[in-house]
Amino acid sequence: SITGACRAIQKLTRVRVVDNSTLGNTPYHRPPKCIHVYNKTGVGKVGDTILLAIKGEKKKALIVGHKMPAAPMTPRFDSNNVVLIEDNGNPTGTRIKTPIPYILRRKEGEFSKVLAIARNFV
């Protein structure tokens, strides 16, 4: 039996990696799970960094969309989306097909490279 999809991202939520990196797209018998949220509260929203456990490795990631309803006028996605990131903030993949919310542009300085590889915005 599986628990229902988690609405906002916290420890042990299964996430969906959205970019075209090899680590995110190669199939593995366990789905990628969040093991730590870099936040005062343990709840991750759009724009927070989290630690992911993928294929037995630890990897940092950026949350780009979650199932929890956020502020009005902001999009709510049907799956918890995540983009793999290095320690210095560079994205691992080269393209992001799924739409990214415009709110991420608030922290342009840290995530400018992630926004540069994103194709669609919502």
Added chain:
Amino acid sequence: FNFFFFSAGSILAVTTADPYANEKTNRFVGICIQRGGKGLGATFVLRNVIEDQGIEICYELYSPRIQAIEVLKLEKRLDDNLMYLRDALPEYSTFDVNMKPVSRLDHEEIPVNKLQVRMKPKPWSKRWERPKYNIKGIKFELPEKKMKEAQKWSQPWLEFDMLREYDTSKIEEKIWKEVSEELKK
């Protein structure tokens, strides 16, 4: 007259002012799944599936950030609340972003789309087969046993319950006054 009106099930295109978007405007096309709130806080939720990702945005009708709302297709569905589209096959929520507005004459009634939507396999986010949601727009492909079991939660007395509409506030006030007088003695 050109009354601006839309209901759940009509396809809208909303352009909002966004400080973070290039060209400062953001256009979203989607089907309205529910309208909630009253007065200035009235909201409507638009749903669309873009690049295999389902997206819902809750817009506030009277927010000054909204620059334009175009009704691309005005129609009604069999229900007011189309939240079950989240558990339906994604083809029922995909709408072309560059859709042309469908023209309609002013005096015609709003067309009702009697589409029966097919669902993904269970589990769903809510048990839509239960009579409390009273959904007519789904083509349930569940076995008869499950449908009968769902009818266990029906409340047929609800529509005949008169005490729901009866105003009991004055009687309650009288009783409360009596009781408080007794307590003071």
